[in-house]
Amino acid sequence: MRVKMSLLIGVVALMLSSCASLYDHYTYTETIATKIQTLSLIDHSDEAYTLHRTEIIALQNQLQKMLAYEEGKAKNDITIRMWRLLNNDEKLIKSYLALWEEKGTLSPVFIGEAKPQIEEAFDILIAYEEKKDKEAAATMTDFINTLKK
């Protein structure tokens, strides 16, 4: 029994140390929620920026929350870099919000071109999370089940 337990600990340690970052369902669902929140706000950017301050602050907080969450995970360099980009004042979402604030309102033609860009950014993050290591988690479960037999 002691041998099995030692082996089990060893297996888990080895698998965790060898694998890339694991799939995280919270990250997956929150990324989708953040995408919806962002695109919904963009739909209103033909209206005055000042009318939407509350939603804008809520979105900025959500972006920061996601970055802080991802930074708390080990072996997560790529996802952290992606969220840092989405939190960068000079890039995509934050620069879109800055342009909106500067101009007061944005034109429907521009919104029509900009929205798919931001949508694609989130789609890249979502697709990446989907590709993460579900297989490692499944392998670990199978292995533990083997030990239980």
Add this chain to the structure above:
Amino acid sequence: MDFDIIFKELKEEITELAKDKFNEQSNAIAQDMQEYLAHSKEKLQKWAKLFKAQSIDKDELIWLLKSQKDLLLLKSLQNIGVSSISIGHFKNKIVDTVLSKIVAQVQS
């Protein structure tokens, strides 16, 4: 606006990034990214036309061009990460195979 120069610079930057961050599979990543660049070219040409027709202003054009560059960066990160995951799967399979054999020995 010389698209050929912009694309040449982007190709070089992406190839360098792939080499720097993921040496073993840099060729595959660079190939992937060049296909993505071809798709980007259509967008850039459309935005240039909108700007010329004064449907969007200079600030909006600049935002769109920068956004495409940001997407290229995200796409590069994604490709590098996916390659890394594939290697992780391979390592896990090796670990799993070796340890399964050990457990079988212990249990027998």
